[in-house]
Amino acid sequence: MANRILIGSHSSFGYGLFVSKDGDDVTNPSKPLIFDSRAGNAWSIKQVVENSIAPNASPIYHTINHGLGYNPLVAMRWSTSITNGKATEVYDPGWGEVFYEDGVQGGGQGDVFSNTWRDGCVWTHHDTNNIRVYNMCNEAYLENDPIEVNDENFLSNSTVYYAMVVFHNADFTGGDGL
Numbered sequence: 001m002a003n004r005i006l007i008g009s010h011s012s013f014g015y016g017l018f019v020s021k022d023g024d025d026v027t028n029p030s031k032p033l034i035f036d037s038r039a040g041n042a043w044s045i046k047q048v049v050e051n052s053i054a055p056n057a058s059p060i061y062h063t064i065n066h067g068l069g070y071n072p073l074v075a076m077r078w079s080t081s082i083t084n085g086k087a088t089e090v091y092d093p094g095w096g097e098v099f100y101e102d103g104v105q106g107g108g109q110g111d112v113f114s115n116t117w118r119d120g121c122v123w124t125h126h127d128t129n130n131i132r133v134y135n136m137c138n139e140a141y142l143e144n145d146p147i148e149v150n151d152e153n154f155l156s157n158s159t160v161y162y163a164m165v166v167f168h169n170a171d172f173t174g175g176d177g178l
Contacts, residue, residue: 002022002023002024002025002026003020003025003026004019004020004022004026005017005018005019005020005026006026006027007045007048007165010027011027014038016037017035017037017165018036018037019034019035019036020033020034021034043167043168043169044167044168044169045165045166045167045168046066046072046168047064047066047166048163048164048165048166049064049163049166050163050164051161051162052159052160052161052162053121053133053134053135053159053160053162054135054159055135055137055158055159056157057135060136061134062133063130063132064130064131064132064133064164064166065129065130066130066131068128068129069128069129070128070170071125071128071170071171071175072167072168072169072170073166073167073169073170073172073173073177073178074123074131074164074165074166074171074177074178075164075165075178076121076123076133076165076177077091077093077162077163078090078091078093078160078161078162078163079091079160079161079162080158080161082161087161091121093121093122093123093177094120094121094122121135121136121160121162122134123164124175125175131166133164135159135160137157137159137160
């Protein structure tokens, strides 16, 4: 897997944010970059944030103060798996919620077991000076199906590791980000 994103000092290009095409190494690209912050119309970076939110943390969010007085453009990716300081899987912001319902063993008619759990990580413009990042992997999975013993939820009850770039430019995505 090629190195695709570099923030900081590039050996040939100097300082900036550089993104290469799929399969091309950003440190030594053989194709034109898909993003190069040195370009005259490039977005300028306000701040870069890396952090983590534990499962069932209180609160389940971090507040990032940018102090711009407007909603800036944001790019965020997150993971639940870090090895040697690097994410082994990376996801776009998003979350899902599942409701599980099953009859209670030995219960009367209408007796049901139910559980709801969530997975994911999202961000939102809390106000014009702050962004909030939420760990939505905050509800542990409870196995209730004897046929699928040891089945477990994909991300639930996981620490979320996130990286966010906040740009000086105003958000043109309606809060979806890049």
